[in-house]
Amino acid sequence: MDHGAADHCGDSGSVERHSHHSEAVKGNLTSRLNRIEGQIRGIKAMIEKDTYCDDVLNQIAAVQSALNSVGKLLLEGHMKSCVIERIQAGEMEVVDELLVTVKKLMK
Template sequence: MVDQCHTAMTERKSHHSEEMKANLQSRLNRIEGQIRGVKSMIERDVYCDDVLNQIAAVQSALNSVGKLLLEGHMRSCVIERIQSGEEEVIDELLVTVKKLMK
């Protein structure tokens, strides 16, 4: 049973438009740069409050990416799975939302 669930999960794919993919990749590239900036700040012994403010900015940017992905997921994958009778997607979504809200 576990193998079937794992196989089913690995076969599922998202349906992001090329525009959405480009948007997400651009945001993630900026976040990657921000994280490199935080590492550099620590290496240069920048004042802790300044580093913490930069970390807060990175967290906010990641949250924005998560919100975009969640919205797209709900508007496409979740709706499709509910329409095909896979109501367990609601439980999956609730677990995911709880993780995002930590």
């Protein structure tokens, strides 16, 4: 069965695109996001307990770092799969799409 770019990233006429992460990658990302979710709940509890602000801020920095790591993994996978496939299919607009996304990530 041939799996072209349309199967992985959606065809160029499609409004909704999909990724094609392996089960191992999905598991890794889900695990990381579950930890981040727990950290967020921990920060909320810290605020409710009137924890010293510097301690809360350090936890916020840790969550931001963890989210950045998830973003980097997703960006790498996206560039190595969907972006390459779309460029090979002649869909050069993916470069502009990627640039907008990278700018958002770098804020």
